[in-house]
Amino acid sequence: MSDIAMLVAEEYERRVSILRKASADAYGVSQERIDEGASVLAQRLMKQKRELLKWAWEPKSQVGVAASTSFFSA
Incomplete structure (x- = not known):
């Protein structure tokens, strides 16, 4: 499973690199x-x-303060 993830990440990086080079060449940047x-x-x-x-x-209001307090007290 991790091998597949590694291959997908490498392919993504390769494609991004190719696209960056192509866009830099196309716009002269x-x-x-x-x-x-x-x-x-x-x-x-x-x-x-x-x-x-x-x-x-x-929170800006008393209701917001109460909701925040009850949410984070658990």
Whole structure:
């Protein structure tokens, strides 16, 4: 079972690599520039995720506080 998962992961990585190279060649952009853009996008997504989690973990009303307390007390 783990062999199949390993093969699938390797095939995915191979295809992603091929697509990145093809898109870089098609648009005349270097691979480093594509990786830089991907890292900036990943940072923005992580920031939004943290803000959403912060919003979800801080109840704003008495009902939300009570629900949170009863949920996490179990």
